[in-house]
Amino acid sequence: MVARVQPSVAPPMRLASPGAGKLGEVSALDEVGSLQHETLGERVTGELRALLIAGRLAPGEKLSLRRVAEALGVSMMPVREAVSRLAADKALEVLPGRAVRVPVLTLAQFRELTRIRLVVEGFAAEEATKVITDAQIAVVAQHEAAFLAAAKDPPDPAAAVGANRDLHFALYEAAGMPSLIEMISRLWLKAGPILNLDMRHEPRRLDGGSAVVAHAQLLDALRRRDPAAARQALVEDISAAADHIERTARLAE
């Protein structure tokens, strides 16, 4: 039921034994940024986020705190924190007395989400085009190549989903607006389950689809430094995907 979450390997590092180093020597310790000290709850949050955005968790699927905790090898406490965060983003929802599940979007909700994505991600693409560097364009092109390869003869839906995500976010991050990235991530978190669950079930959509032409137009616009054209290409990419979802996926109500 919980799709067997694997804990993405815990960092198996051992801290230096006490008294191993000399005091007073300015070593490489100065360059280490007080190592992140990643909380267990944060790790669980990231794990669940990845699962959601990749469509590994289907809409309506119920999650159990205890099951997830056991699957990840942690206590129930960090899972509670992770679920609380994701529920605050409405990436998960806790029903009044029942369990916690991944939300099922109604048609109206999906359409609203798409409209917002058009505005926000379109803005991000426009701003990114204004300041993007050649190196960053090359990275985007690289992800596009990976996307094409994954869509080829033996289609690899999982790889295509990942490449598509990397491509979009490589573009958005070029805008240099962290809060905007965070906002778009939240949108993807909510739309991910339907979008990618579908792509997983219908790999035929990948080859010859509108995604490849939209991506090509996007890269062309980037190289010409044409913000309006970049936005237009992205709008077509999102719109085409949304249209396909509306036609094929089963949306509530």
Place this chain on the structure above:
Amino acid sequence: MVARVQPSVAPPMRLASPGAGKLGEVSALDEVGSLQHETLGERVTGELRALLIAGRLAPGEKLSLRRVAEALGVSMMPVREAVSRLAADKALEVLPGRAVRVPVLTLAQFRELTRIRLVVEGFAAEEATKVITDAQIAVVAQHEAAFLAAAKDPPDPAAAVGANRDLHFALYEAAGMPSLIEMISRLWLKAGPILNLDMRHEPRRLDGGSAVVAHAQLLDALRRRDPAAARQALVEDISAAADHIERTARLAE
């Protein structure tokens, strides 16, 4: 507004005693929507949200889970959940080993936030203008009147802050896009501490300021059903406020 699915308001009704109604008759039980059962953690979250958006918590102010718990008369547990949610929205931040505090925005962060607000809230205003009803316009006008009254001779900063918030959200809600409202709420949550902390300290900004003329232009555009003009009025409102903050408030870095 937070995590739990809200069961459409709790009607204060008593269930019929067993055997009181005939079967087959559609009784009032069909209209009851499973009363709310608000969680303690949600209440704490709402409390902290209100404090943040009203500017009652200054940027950089440190919070202690135990102190907050004691102040609200609850255990530390609900506070942890509330802080986790707000930290996920970056409305609060938890420093590596220290305490949790309300974030201090850098100038760059504040400018980015303002740019995003211009896009998102401008979009909301435009969409709202297309479908707003006369009754909804009247509500907006009512809040504007309250704002004017609060800005008058004995300026009441707290009331002005509240009226300004109600005015904006009354407009945004007219667009009928719940996810958009939620997104804007998050933006206000992050910008609230500086914006309203300032307004609390500088009530002179209220009278004769640009807010009143921007609001007047907004209402005029609404009555003429001119989406572009409404967006323009809102853009000016936000920009003027942001300019004032940049000139007076102390922003980090």
Place this chain on the structure above:
DNA sequence: CCAACCTAACTGTGATCACAGATCACGACA
């Protein structure tokens, strides 16, 4: 008088326990 150390009181994080409510399946009654 200043600096450094060292102790004591805090911090958030995680685990464990207790509890009310909901779900589900089995069994009894009509």
Place this chain on the structure above:
DNA sequence: TGTCGTGATCTGTGATCACAGTTAGGTTGG
């Protein structure tokens, strides 16, 4: 055979305890 009641089992929520890490304050040594 269909339907309702009922108990076992599961759910999330909240409280309490334990712990590592940091901070601040007071004291001691120079």
